[in-house]
Amino acid sequence: xxxxxxxxxxxxxxxxxxxxxxxxxxxxxxxxxxxxxxxxxxxxxxxxxxxxxxxxxxxxxxxxxxxxxxxxxxxxxxxxxxxxxxxxxxxxxxxxxxxxxxxxxxxxxxxxxxxxx
Numbered sequence: 001x002x003x004x005x006x007x008x009x010x011x012x013x014x015x016x017x018x019x020x021x022x023x024x025x026x027x028x029x030x031x032x033x034x035x036x037x038x039x040x041x042x043x044x045x046x047x048x049x050x051x052x053x054x055x056x057x058x059x060x061x062x063x064x065x066x067x068x069x070x071x072x073x074x075x076x077x078x079x080x081x082x083x084x085x086x087x088x089x090x091x092x093x094x095x096x097x098x099x100x101x102x103x104x105x106x107x108x109x110x111x112x113x114x115x116x117x
Contacts, residue, residue, distance in 0.1 A: 027073065064109075071105030074098075 020036045040046050056062050075098045082094035 027069070068105055068109050071101055075102045075105070 020033075024032045024036070040049060056065060078094045078098035078101065082091045082098065085091045085094060
């Protein structure tokens with residue numbers, strides 16, 4: 001057996017499946033399920049994920065990440081609205097809203113963390 005592999009049913013035994021379902025349900029637009037389906041297979045990936053989680057313990061960093069994720073969630077919503085719209089100018093408007101939100105979200109990301117210009 002691969003020592004890196006997680007035995008089937010482990011997530012359910014530890015009730016992690018409920019936690020994952022709750023997280024994914026709160027952020028359906030972001031389609032997070034695949035991230036939980038494939039656990040890291042090497043030590044460097046585990047260490048990296050632990051470092052990210054430590055960074056997210058800082059309320060300021062967490063707030064910035066939450067705002068960025070909200071912006072990207074809005075982008076996904078605007079794209080969905082564009083797909084569902086039957087009127088050409090509404091579709092184009094939703095695409096523009098998505099593009100502007102994406103650019104602003106990406107632009108503010110490094111500045112909000114004090115690393116940008």
